[in-house]
Amino acid sequence: MILAVDAGNSRVKWALHDGRHFVRDGRVAYADLEALDAQWSSLPAPSSVVIANVAGDEVGQRLRTFTARWQAAPRWVISVRSQAGVTNRYDEPSQLGVDRWAALIGARRFCSDACVVVNAGTATTIDALDAKGEFIGGIIVPGFDLMHESLAANTARLSAERGKFAPFPRTTSDAITSGAIQALCGAVERMRDAMLAAGHREPELIFSGGAGELVAPHMGRPVRVVDKLVLEGLVQIAVDPR
16 A cells, blocks of 8 residues: 655645555645544555655644654655656756656656646646656646636736636636636647647647646647646655656
């Protein structure tokens, strides 16, 4: 049993993997982090625990406390130059967000060719992985909710109320929602175009994250949606730590 834990920007997501597939999972917002301890109290003892933490030391300490019930000491993943079949071409490999690194490794499990890896969470990361498994670079843009909140906080008489997507929105809430979706689709298209311009084959588009299912249907081309991409990558790191 492998317990994979993704401590992201706004919540902790976890899943228990039995060597073939995920058998239990959950998510907890940081405001209710004690609920994680309750969720884990009924889990069978994992043979390994692998954690990606971008939330900081305080959350890390709480996770240490919660995992102390098991004999397996947690492995805290960091981004490295090469691991589990993926090569990191960041100028400073350790500076790549570990959640992005795990998502790239997870994507390689689903696609052995060139792909654009989109993790649509609090921030949306859009990363290019070539056919050889080399991460050649990527971008970070505000996530769907951040775009809404930014308009509500900084623009007079606009609210963060979610509307519906429309090609030609005719209400303000629809215009904001449609604009956020179109902006994210456009950023993904730009990365796809950059890969084609650099001589790579047509990349597969792999989406994950809370807003992935919201944005993916509006891409106008085939998209693979993977529910637990970061956690998939953490499992691969646990199995093949090299």
